Amino acid sequence: MKAAIVxxxxxxxxxxxxxxxxxxxxxxxxxxxxxxxxxxxISDDRRHILDTMAFLQNRVEVVIFxxxxxxxxxxxxxxxxxxxxDDHLVRNEDVEAHVVKLIEKAMSRPASQMNKDxxxxxxxxxxxxxxxxxxxxxxxxxxxxxxxxxxxxxxxMKYLIDNEVIPRxxxxxxxxxxIHRTIMTYGQGESLVAERIADWEDNLPPFIKLAxxxxxxxxxxxxxxxxxxxxxxxxxxEHEITKLQAIISDIIVGLNEDExxxxxxxxxxxxxxxxVAAAESCTGGRVASLFTGVAGASAYFKGxxxxxxxxxxxxxxxxxxxxxxxxxxxxAKVAEVMALRAKKIFDTDYAVSTTGNAGPSKGxxxxxxxxxxxxxxxxxxxxxxxxxxxxxxxxxxxxxxxxALELIYQEILKN
Numbered sequence: 001m002k003a004a005i006v007x008x009x010x011x012x013x014x015x016x017x018x019x020x021x022x023x024x025x026x027x028x029x030x031x032x033x034x035x036x037x038x039x040x041x042i043s044d045d046r047r048h049i050l051d052t053m054a055f056l057q058n059r060v061e062v063v064i065f066x067x068x069x070x071x072x073x074x075x076x077x078x079x080x081x082x083x084x085x086d087d088h089l090v091r092n093e094d095v096e097a098h099v100v101k102l103i104e105k106a107m108s109r110p111a112s113q114m115n116k117d118x119x120x121x122x123x124x125x126x127x128x129x130x131x132x133x134x135x136x137x138x139x140x141x142x143x144x145x146x147x148x149x150x151x152x153x154x155x156x157m158k159y160l161i162d163n164e165v166i167p168r169x170x171x172x173x174x175x176x177x178x179i180h181r182t183i184m185t186y187g188q189g190e191s192l193v194a195e196r197i198a199d200w201e202d203n204l205p206p207f208i209k210l211a212x213x214x215x216x217x218x219x220x221x222x223x224x225x226x227x228x229x230x231x232x233x234x235x236x237x238e239h240e241i242t243k244l245q246a247i248i249s250d251i252i253v254g255l256n257e258d259e260x261x262x263x264x265x266x267x268x269x270x271x272x273x274x275x276v277a278a279a280e281s282c283t284g285g286r287v288a289s290l291f292t293g294v295a296g297a298s299a300y301f302k303g304x305x306x307x308x309x310x311x312x313x314x315x316x317x318x319x320x321x322x323x324x325x326x327x328x329x330x331x332a333k334v335a336e337v338m339a340l341r342a343k344k345i346f347d348t349d350y351a352v353s354t355t356g357n358a359g360p361s362k363g364x365x366x367x368x369x370x371x372x373x374x375x376x377x378x379x380x381x382x383x384x385x386x387x388x389x390x391x392x393x394x395x396x397x398x399x400x401x402x403x404a405l406e407l408i409y410q411e412i413l414k415n
Contacts, residue, residue: 001175002060003029004038006052008067008077009152012041021066021157028161033175034062044068049080058144062169067152069135071114077149078121078138084147085140087122092136095119095127099134128164132156137164146172177230181237182213183221183244184254186261186406190214193221196248205236216395217402218261253409261405262290268412269300276408277346278304279317279338281329282356282372286401302346307338317341330355330367332384335375339384343377350411351377352404356387358396372400376407 005025011017019041026036037060042048044067056063068077082088096119103111118134121127128137128148133156138149148165150157169175185193190212194201201210207227213220223240225233245252253264269276278287288304291297307313310329314321319337327333338353356372370391375384387403389396 001034001062001173002037003034003062003064004040004056004060005036006038006056006063006065007041007152008044008049008065009041010043012067013043021152021154024154024158025064025066025161028166029062029169030178030180032166032170033178034169034173035178044076046076046080046083049077050084053084053147056145057142061145061173063145063147064165065147065149066157069137069149069151071118071134081125081138081140081147081149082122085122085124085142087124089120090123092119092121092127095121095129095136098129102134128160130156130160131163132159139165139168176226176228177233179225179230179233179237181223181241182256183223183241183252184218184256184259184261184264185221185248185251186218186253186402186409187251188219190219193219193248193251197221197244200240200243200247204240207233208236208240216399217406261402261409262294265405265409265412266291266294266297266300268409270296272412274350274412275300275302275346275348276350276352277302277342277348278351278404279342279353279375280304280306281308281313281338281354282358283354283397283401283404284308286397287352287354287404290401290405302348305342305345313338317345328366330357330371330373332373332375332386335373335384336377336382337375339375339377340382349379350408351375352408353377354400354404356389356396356400358400359391359393370396372396372403374400374404374407376411378411
């Protein structure tokens with residue numbers, strides 16, 4: 001079973017807002033065995049909407065539109081739907097009563113006529129009740145395709161997807177099972193990972209597909225199984241994952257898409273009763289942000305000293321100016337001392353430091369742009385690594401932050 005997702009709004013096309021609705025809807029559809037084959041954004045234009053509907057007609061079983069259902073004149077989805085379905089608008093008394101009640105309660109004023117006109121809907125539409133907003137959803141079928149229209153406000157869209165759309169699709173259609181498993185790997189690039197697992201990949205069953213999802217410092221391997229028997233699919237996936245673990249166990253850190261390095265590392269630190277801190281220069285607090293983005297991180301992450309300027313390394317971490325003058329602020333020696341001082345200041349078992357030239361200019365150091373040193377202080381020693389993360393600046397910061405967590409993870413694994 002296939003579906004298409006269409007977002008309506010010039011604000012998306014000009015980059016004024018980011019479309020997060022499509023990702024939410026796609027995940028919800030995937031969970032019930034519906035494959036999204038088309039995803040597009042179109043302008044608030046009658047002709048564009050009509051052309052899109054005609055294009056998708058009978059290509060997919062379900063089309064979900066979001067946007068263009070507000071009370072203002074630029075919201076034309078309802079009238080355009082009427083044109084496509086040769087229909088007309090009628091007033092839905094239940095929707096109007098809900099709109100009036102919601103406006104009066106939320107805004108402490110009478111509902112305007114414009115608000116009440118939210119209750120004007122195509123007569124052929126099945127109304128999808130929007131408990132959390134004034135714009136109801138619509139469900140209309142033509143030939144082999146159901147067209148669904150939802151408001152673009154994210155929390156309203158989510159309510160309707162979860163409480164109206166998904167239950168109706170489940171009831172109306174028989175769907176295959178689609179099961180995903182994601183293996184998180186760190187420390188090796190996509191091409192190297194692909195080389196290592198080439199034979200395993202070539203021998204996957206035809207109903208299991210592999211996708212590589214690379215990002216700086218890590219590669220997610222997503223296995224997707226399609227079929228009618230859920231138990232058989234689950235068994236086959238687990239069998240293939242077991243074989244994969246035997247091949248690349250050294251770089252696998254998790255078997256769940258939500259198990260990012262910061263989550264996996266956090267679990268390890270918590271389970272072992274260990275603590276960690278950071279001293280950051282070129283990463284500007286991003287290492288701390290990764291740690292604290294995980295709920296409960298205060299149990300193991302004690303803090304970070306963001307010593308971005310050279311002088312702050314002296315004033316906050318107490319690094320001797322002479323040492324910086326001799327070795328440069330971007331050096332292995334300074335990275336190691338930063339890690340040691342962070343470990344002492346925050347009284348932790350481990351500490352990690354970052355110092356480098358993220359670019360675009362060199363700053364106070366002579367090291368090439370893209371050069372980063374990462375220091376690791378353990379209960380018994382301190383050491384550092386040098387990296388060249390190239391450019392642009394954003395990539396350097398991201399890769400250095402991810403690598404810092406990876407190095408701490410690898411160090412703790414040794415013990």
